Amino acid sequence: MLYPTPIAKLIDSFSKLPGIGIKTATRLAFYTIGMSDDDVNDFAKNLLSAKRELTYCAICGNLTDDDPCAICQDTSRDRTTILIVEDSRDVSAMENIQEYHGLYHVLHGLISPMNGIGPDDINLKSLIERLMDSEVTEVIVATNATADGEATSMYISRVLKPAGIKVTRLARGLAVGSDIEYADEVTLLRAIENRTEL
Protein backbone atom coordinates (compact mmCIF):
# COMPACT_ATOMS: atom_id res chain seq x y z
CA MET A 1 0.00 0.00 0.00
CA LEU A 2 1.09 3.53 -0.75
CA TYR A 3 0.85 5.60 2.41
CA PRO A 4 2.62 8.85 3.33
CA THR A 5 5.87 8.05 5.19
CA PRO A 6 4.74 9.09 8.72
CA ILE A 7 1.75 6.76 8.64
CA ALA A 8 3.67 3.94 6.96
CA LYS A 9 6.18 4.10 9.82
CA LEU A 10 3.42 4.09 12.42
CA ILE A 11 1.78 1.08 10.76
CA ASP A 12 5.16 -0.64 10.89
CA SER A 13 5.45 0.05 14.64
CA PHE A 14 1.95 -1.27 15.34
CA SER A 15 2.57 -4.40 13.28
CA LYS A 16 5.51 -5.33 15.51
CA LEU A 17 3.05 -6.01 18.34
CA PRO A 18 1.93 -9.61 18.88
CA GLY A 19 -1.28 -10.69 17.16
CA ILE A 20 -1.45 -7.50 15.10
CA GLY A 21 -1.18 -8.03 11.36
CA ILE A 22 -0.78 -5.40 8.68
CA LYS A 23 -4.54 -4.78 8.33
CA THR A 24 -5.15 -4.24 12.03
CA ALA A 25 -1.98 -2.13 12.25
CA THR A 26 -3.31 0.09 9.44
CA ARG A 27 -6.67 0.45 11.17
CA LEU A 28 -4.98 1.35 14.47
CA ALA A 29 -2.61 3.84 12.80
CA PHE A 30 -5.47 5.65 11.05
CA TYR A 31 -7.49 5.64 14.26
CA THR A 32 -4.52 7.13 16.13
CA ILE A 33 -4.31 10.04 13.68
CA GLY A 34 -7.94 10.82 14.45
CA MET A 35 -7.34 10.80 18.22
CA SER A 36 -6.92 14.02 20.22
CA ASP A 37 -3.42 15.53 20.49
CA ASP A 38 -3.45 14.90 24.24
CA ASP A 39 -4.27 11.21 23.87
CA VAL A 40 -1.51 10.68 21.31
CA ASN A 41 1.05 12.61 23.38
CA ASP A 42 0.09 10.58 26.45
CA PHE A 43 0.38 7.36 24.49
CA ALA A 44 3.92 8.24 23.35
CA LYS A 45 4.90 9.39 26.84
CA ASN A 46 3.47 6.25 28.46
CA LEU A 47 5.38 4.03 26.04
CA LEU A 48 8.66 5.72 26.89
CA SER A 49 8.10 5.91 30.63
CA ALA A 50 6.93 2.29 30.91
CA LYS A 51 10.10 1.20 29.15
CA ARG A 52 12.32 3.57 31.13
CA GLU A 53 10.89 3.44 34.65
CA LEU A 54 9.99 -0.21 35.02
CA THR A 55 12.52 -2.69 36.32
CA TYR A 56 12.50 -6.13 37.89
CA CYS A 57 12.51 -6.42 41.67
CA ALA A 58 15.94 -7.67 42.77
CA ILE A 59 14.31 -9.96 45.35
CA CYS A 60 11.28 -11.55 43.70
CA GLY A 61 11.70 -10.63 40.00
CA ASN A 62 8.31 -8.90 39.79
CA LEU A 63 7.93 -5.93 37.44
CA THR A 64 8.08 -2.72 39.49
CA ASP A 65 8.82 0.98 39.33
CA ASP A 66 10.45 0.79 42.78
CA ASP A 67 13.18 -1.75 43.71
CA PRO A 68 12.52 -3.79 45.86
CA CYS A 69 8.87 -3.97 44.85
CA ALA A 70 5.95 -2.87 47.03
CA ILE A 71 5.11 -6.47 47.95
CA CYS A 72 8.65 -7.35 49.07
CA GLN A 73 8.81 -4.10 51.06
CA ASP A 74 5.45 -4.66 52.74
CA THR A 75 6.28 -5.80 56.30
CA SER A 76 2.66 -6.75 56.99
CA ARG A 77 2.81 -9.66 54.53
CA ASP A 78 3.38 -13.26 55.60
CA ARG A 79 7.12 -13.93 55.06
CA THR A 80 6.84 -17.68 55.59
CA THR A 81 5.14 -18.35 52.24
CA ILE A 82 6.37 -17.77 48.68
CA LEU A 83 4.08 -18.24 45.69
CA ILE A 84 5.92 -19.00 42.45
CA VAL A 85 4.47 -17.69 39.17
CA GLU A 86 5.58 -17.55 35.56
CA ASP A 87 5.28 -13.79 35.02
CA SER A 88 4.18 -10.48 36.55
CA ARG A 89 0.68 -10.73 35.14
CA ASP A 90 0.13 -13.80 37.29
CA VAL A 91 1.11 -11.77 40.38
CA SER A 92 -1.59 -9.23 39.48
CA ALA A 93 -4.19 -11.96 38.92
CA MET A 94 -3.35 -13.43 42.32
CA GLU A 95 -3.32 -10.05 44.10
CA ASN A 96 -6.68 -9.32 42.56
CA ILE A 97 -8.45 -12.03 44.57
CA GLN A 98 -7.13 -10.41 47.81
CA GLU A 99 -6.80 -13.78 49.50
CA TYR A 100 -3.07 -14.48 49.38
CA HIS A 101 -0.93 -12.43 51.72
CA GLY A 102 2.49 -14.03 51.35
CA LEU A 103 5.41 -13.18 49.05
CA TYR A 104 5.99 -13.99 45.37
CA HIS A 105 8.73 -15.20 43.11
CA VAL A 106 8.49 -14.53 39.37
CA LEU A 107 10.26 -17.08 37.14
CA HIS A 108 10.07 -15.13 33.83
CA GLY A 109 9.48 -18.35 31.95
CA LEU A 110 9.00 -22.05 32.50
CA ILE A 111 11.28 -25.04 32.17
CA SER A 112 10.57 -26.39 28.70
CA PRO A 113 12.63 -29.41 27.64
CA MET A 114 10.99 -29.32 24.19
CA ASN A 115 12.29 -25.78 23.61
CA GLY A 116 15.64 -26.34 25.28
CA ILE A 117 14.80 -24.09 28.26
CA GLY A 118 16.36 -25.54 31.38
CA PRO A 119 16.32 -24.52 35.08
CA ASP A 120 19.26 -22.15 34.55
CA ASP A 121 17.42 -20.17 31.88
CA ILE A 122 14.68 -18.95 34.21
CA ASN A 123 14.76 -16.97 37.46
CA LEU A 124 15.15 -20.07 39.67
CA LYS A 125 18.67 -19.70 41.07
CA SER A 126 17.67 -16.54 42.91
CA LEU A 127 14.79 -18.47 44.50
CA ILE A 128 17.16 -21.06 45.95
CA GLU A 129 19.42 -18.26 47.27
CA ARG A 130 16.39 -16.53 48.68
CA LEU A 131 15.29 -19.64 50.55
CA MET A 132 18.69 -20.15 52.26
CA ASP A 133 18.54 -18.98 55.87
CA SER A 134 15.04 -17.62 55.33
CA GLU A 135 11.92 -18.10 57.44
CA VAL A 136 10.00 -19.60 54.47
CA THR A 137 8.15 -22.80 55.37
CA GLU A 138 5.89 -23.24 52.32
CA VAL A 139 6.39 -22.70 48.62
CA ILE A 140 3.21 -22.68 46.50
CA VAL A 141 3.90 -23.45 42.84
CA ALA A 142 1.34 -21.51 40.76
CA THR A 143 2.59 -22.21 37.24
CA ASN A 144 0.06 -22.68 34.42
CA ALA A 145 -1.61 -26.07 34.12
CA THR A 146 0.34 -26.86 30.94
CA ALA A 147 3.07 -29.41 30.20
CA ASP A 148 5.80 -26.81 30.79
CA GLY A 149 4.05 -25.61 33.94
CA GLU A 150 3.92 -29.18 35.28
CA ALA A 151 7.58 -29.82 34.39
CA THR A 152 8.61 -26.65 36.24
CA SER A 153 6.47 -27.53 39.21
CA MET A 154 7.94 -31.06 39.41
CA TYR A 155 11.48 -29.69 39.22
CA ILE A 156 10.92 -27.13 41.98
CA SER A 157 9.32 -29.72 44.21
CA ARG A 158 12.24 -32.13 43.72
CA VAL A 159 14.81 -29.44 44.52
CA LEU A 160 13.08 -27.98 47.55
CA LYS A 161 11.58 -31.00 49.33
CA PRO A 162 14.97 -32.38 50.53
CA ALA A 163 15.55 -28.98 52.18
CA GLY A 164 12.48 -29.61 54.35
CA ILE A 165 10.31 -26.96 52.70
CA LYS A 166 6.65 -27.80 52.11
CA VAL A 167 5.92 -27.53 48.38
CA THR A 168 2.29 -27.27 47.27
CA ARG A 169 0.63 -26.41 44.00
CA LEU A 170 -2.71 -24.91 42.97
CA ALA A 171 -5.62 -27.37 42.86
CA ARG A 172 -6.55 -28.97 39.54
CA GLY A 173 -10.22 -29.55 38.80
CA LEU A 174 -13.26 -28.14 37.08
CA ALA A 175 -13.14 -24.38 36.53
CA VAL A 176 -15.99 -22.68 38.40
CA GLY A 177 -18.94 -22.22 36.04
CA SER A 178 -17.73 -24.85 33.57
CA ASP A 179 -19.72 -27.80 32.18
CA ILE A 180 -18.65 -31.40 32.88
CA GLU A 181 -19.81 -32.19 29.36
CA TYR A 182 -17.17 -29.94 27.82
CA ALA A 183 -14.34 -30.57 30.29
CA ASP A 184 -11.32 -32.38 28.80
CA GLU A 185 -10.46 -35.87 30.04
CA VAL A 186 -7.36 -34.93 32.02
CA THR A 187 -9.24 -32.21 33.88
CA LEU A 188 -12.04 -34.65 34.73
CA LEU A 189 -9.49 -37.21 35.89
CA ARG A 190 -7.88 -34.65 38.22
CA ALA A 191 -11.32 -33.53 39.41
CA ILE A 192 -12.20 -37.09 40.46
CA GLU A 193 -8.79 -37.77 42.00
CA ASN A 194 -8.86 -34.57 44.02
CA ARG A 195 -12.53 -34.76 45.03
CA THR A 196 -13.31 -33.05 48.34
CA GLU A 197 -15.79 -33.97 51.06
CA LEU A 198 -18.96 -31.91 51.25
Add this chain to the structure above:
Amino acid sequence: MLYPTPIAKLIDSFSKLPGIGIKTATRLAFYTIGMSDDDVNDFAKNLLSAKRELTYCAICGNLTDDDPCAICQDTSRDRTTILIVEDSRDVSAMENIQEYHGLYHVLHGLISPMNGIGPDDINLKSLIERLMDSEVTEVIVATNATADGEATSMYISRVLKPAGIKVTRLARGLAVGSDIEYADEVTLLRAIENRTEL
Protein backbone atom coordinates in the same frame (compact mmCIF):
# COMPACT_ATOMS: atom_id res chain seq x y z
CA MET B 1 -5.55 -5.47 38.54
CA LEU B 2 -2.72 -4.00 40.57
CA TYR B 3 0.05 -2.92 38.21
CA PRO B 4 2.85 -0.39 38.76
CA THR B 5 1.73 3.07 37.57
CA PRO B 6 3.82 3.25 34.36
CA ILE B 7 2.38 0.01 33.02
CA ALA B 8 -1.15 0.81 34.18
CA LYS B 9 -0.96 4.04 32.18
CA LEU B 10 0.37 2.24 29.11
CA ILE B 11 -2.43 -0.36 29.37
CA ASP B 12 -4.87 2.55 29.53
CA SER B 13 -3.40 4.07 26.34
CA PHE B 14 -3.58 0.77 24.46
CA SER B 15 -7.15 0.14 25.57
CA LYS B 16 -8.24 3.42 23.94
CA LEU B 17 -7.57 1.85 20.53
CA PRO B 18 -10.52 0.31 18.68
CA GLY B 19 -11.11 -3.41 19.16
CA ILE B 20 -8.58 -3.62 21.99
CA GLY B 21 -10.04 -4.58 25.34
CA ILE B 22 -8.33 -4.54 28.70
CA LYS B 23 -6.87 -8.06 28.33
CA THR B 24 -5.31 -7.41 24.92
CA ALA B 25 -4.09 -4.00 26.12
CA THR B 26 -2.37 -5.70 29.06
CA ARG B 27 -0.73 -8.24 26.76
CA LEU B 28 0.47 -5.50 24.40
CA ALA B 29 1.78 -3.34 27.25
CA PHE B 30 3.78 -6.23 28.73
CA TYR B 31 5.07 -7.15 25.29
CA THR B 32 6.16 -3.53 24.72
CA ILE B 33 8.23 -3.55 27.90
CA GLY B 34 10.10 -6.58 26.56
CA MET B 35 10.81 -4.88 23.20
CA SER B 36 14.19 -3.32 22.43
CA ASP B 37 14.78 0.29 23.48
CA ASP B 38 15.10 1.30 19.83
CA ASP B 39 11.77 -0.23 18.86
CA VAL B 40 9.95 1.48 21.72
CA ASN B 41 11.60 4.84 21.01
CA ASP B 42 10.69 4.51 17.34
CA PHE B 43 7.12 3.61 18.25
CA ALA B 44 6.75 6.73 20.41
CA LYS B 45 8.42 8.92 17.77
CA ASN B 46 6.24 7.51 14.99
CA LEU B 47 3.09 8.16 17.01
CA LEU B 48 4.02 11.80 17.52
CA SER B 49 5.23 12.45 13.98
CA ALA B 50 2.22 10.78 12.36
CA LYS B 51 -0.04 13.02 14.42
CA ARG B 52 2.09 16.13 13.82
CA GLU B 53 3.17 15.83 10.18
CA LEU B 54 0.05 14.44 8.54
CA THR B 55 -2.59 16.76 7.21
CA TYR B 56 -5.46 16.57 4.74
CA CYS B 57 -4.84 17.68 1.15
CA ALA B 58 -6.65 20.99 0.56
CA ILE B 59 -7.76 19.82 -2.87
CA CYS B 60 -8.86 16.19 -2.53
CA GLY B 61 -8.97 15.66 1.24
CA ASN B 62 -6.52 12.74 1.15
CA LEU B 63 -4.21 12.19 4.11
CA THR B 64 -0.76 13.53 3.20
CA ASP B 65 2.50 14.85 4.62
CA ASP B 66 2.71 17.37 1.78
CA ASP B 67 -0.14 19.74 0.82
CA PRO B 68 -1.41 19.43 -1.95
CA CYS B 69 -0.87 15.66 -1.91
CA ALA B 70 1.43 13.79 -4.30
CA ILE B 71 -1.51 12.61 -6.42
CA CYS B 72 -2.99 16.10 -6.88
CA GLN B 73 0.49 17.44 -7.72
CA ASP B 74 1.23 14.68 -10.25
CA THR B 75 0.77 16.31 -13.67
CA SER B 76 0.98 12.95 -15.45
CA ARG B 77 -2.37 11.84 -14.00
CA ASP B 78 -5.64 12.04 -15.92
CA ARG B 79 -7.35 15.24 -14.72
CA THR B 80 -10.68 14.48 -16.39
CA THR B 81 -11.65 11.77 -13.89
CA ILE B 82 -12.27 11.95 -10.15
CA LEU B 83 -12.82 8.83 -8.06
CA ILE B 84 -14.76 9.44 -4.85
CA VAL B 85 -13.93 7.35 -1.78
CA GLU B 86 -14.93 7.33 1.86
CA ASP B 87 -11.46 7.56 3.42
CA SER B 88 -7.73 7.61 2.71
CA ARG B 89 -7.38 3.85 3.11
CA ASP B 90 -9.62 3.43 0.08
CA VAL B 91 -7.24 5.63 -1.93
CA SER B 92 -4.38 3.30 -1.01
CA ALA B 93 -6.41 0.20 -1.91
CA MET B 94 -7.20 1.75 -5.30
CA GLU B 95 -3.61 2.91 -5.94
CA ASN B 96 -2.44 -0.59 -5.09
CA ILE B 97 -4.07 -2.12 -8.17
CA GLN B 98 -2.11 0.37 -10.36
CA GLU B 99 -4.95 0.58 -12.84
CA TYR B 100 -6.61 3.91 -12.05
CA HIS B 101 -4.66 6.99 -13.12
CA GLY B 102 -7.13 9.81 -12.43
CA LEU B 103 -7.61 11.99 -9.36
CA TYR B 104 -9.37 11.29 -6.06
CA HIS B 105 -11.76 12.98 -3.68
CA VAL B 106 -11.96 11.74 -0.07
CA LEU B 107 -15.32 12.28 1.67
CA HIS B 108 -14.21 11.45 5.25
CA GLY B 109 -17.54 9.79 5.90
CA LEU B 110 -20.76 8.83 4.19
CA ILE B 111 -24.23 10.31 4.13
CA SER B 112 -26.13 8.37 6.78
CA PRO B 113 -29.73 9.44 7.33
CA MET B 114 -30.05 6.90 10.16
CA ASN B 115 -27.21 8.56 12.08
CA GLY B 116 -28.19 12.12 11.15
CA ILE B 117 -25.17 12.63 8.86
CA GLY B 118 -26.17 14.77 5.91
CA PRO B 119 -24.32 16.02 2.79
CA ASP B 120 -22.98 19.04 4.69
CA ASP B 121 -21.29 16.87 7.31
CA ILE B 122 -18.90 15.22 4.87
CA ASN B 123 -16.29 16.61 2.46
CA LEU B 124 -18.79 17.10 -0.40
CA LYS B 125 -19.01 20.86 -0.73
CA SER B 126 -15.35 21.07 -1.76
CA LEU B 127 -16.06 18.47 -4.49
CA ILE B 128 -18.76 20.68 -6.01
CA GLU B 129 -16.41 23.68 -5.87
CA ARG B 130 -13.65 21.58 -7.38
CA LEU B 131 -15.87 20.53 -10.31
CA MET B 132 -16.80 24.13 -11.23
CA ASP B 133 -14.80 25.30 -14.26
CA SER B 134 -12.77 22.07 -14.18
CA GLU B 135 -11.93 19.69 -17.03
CA VAL B 136 -13.54 16.76 -15.17
CA THR B 137 -15.86 14.71 -17.39
CA GLU B 138 -16.39 11.61 -15.25
CA VAL B 139 -16.91 11.06 -11.54
CA ILE B 140 -16.57 7.46 -10.31
CA VAL B 141 -18.34 6.86 -7.01
CA ALA B 142 -16.36 4.20 -5.13
CA THR B 143 -18.16 4.19 -1.79
CA ASN B 144 -18.61 0.90 0.10
CA ALA B 145 -21.44 -1.36 -1.03
CA THR B 146 -23.41 -0.63 2.15
CA ALA B 147 -26.67 1.23 2.74
CA ASP B 148 -24.80 4.45 3.59
CA GLY B 149 -22.48 3.97 0.63
CA GLU B 150 -25.48 3.59 -1.70
CA ALA B 151 -27.23 6.64 -0.20
CA THR B 152 -24.11 8.73 -0.73
CA SER B 153 -23.66 7.47 -4.26
CA MET B 154 -27.32 8.26 -5.12
CA TYR B 155 -26.98 11.77 -3.70
CA ILE B 156 -23.79 12.53 -5.63
CA SER B 157 -25.29 11.24 -8.85
CA ARG B 158 -28.42 13.39 -8.41
CA VAL B 159 -26.36 16.53 -7.74
CA LEU B 160 -23.82 16.07 -10.53
CA LYS B 161 -25.86 14.65 -13.39
CA PRO B 162 -27.73 17.92 -14.13
CA ALA B 163 -24.31 19.58 -14.52
CA GLY B 164 -23.59 17.24 -17.44
CA ILE B 165 -20.95 15.19 -15.62
CA LYS B 166 -20.94 11.45 -16.21
CA VAL B 167 -21.38 9.69 -12.85
CA THR B 168 -20.48 5.99 -12.60
CA ARG B 169 -20.01 3.61 -9.72
CA LEU B 170 -17.99 0.45 -9.11
CA ALA B 171 -19.57 -2.75 -10.40
CA ARG B 172 -21.60 -4.90 -8.03
CA GLY B 173 -21.39 -8.67 -8.38
CA LEU B 174 -19.67 -11.77 -7.06
CA ALA B 175 -16.30 -11.15 -5.45
CA VAL B 176 -13.57 -12.96 -7.37
CA GLY B 177 -12.90 -16.33 -5.75
CA SER B 178 -16.25 -16.41 -3.93
CA ASP B 179 -18.82 -19.22 -3.94
CA ILE B 180 -22.31 -18.67 -5.37
CA GLU B 181 -23.55 -20.97 -2.62
CA TYR B 182 -22.48 -18.52 0.07
CA ALA B 183 -23.25 -15.26 -1.73
CA ASP B 184 -26.04 -13.20 -0.17
CA GLU B 185 -29.27 -12.67 -2.12
CA VAL B 186 -28.73 -9.00 -2.96
CA THR B 187 -25.27 -9.71 -4.34
CA LEU B 188 -26.63 -12.53 -6.49
CA LEU B 189 -29.44 -10.28 -7.72
CA ARG B 190 -26.91 -7.60 -8.76
CA ALA B 191 -24.69 -10.27 -10.34
CA ILE B 192 -27.58 -11.43 -12.55
CA GLU B 193 -28.74 -7.89 -13.38
CA ASN B 194 -25.26 -6.78 -14.35
CA ARG B 195 -24.24 -9.95 -16.18
CA THR B 196 -21.70 -9.41 -18.95
CA GLU B 197 -21.27 -11.12 -22.31
CA LEU B 198 -18.46 -13.64 -22.63
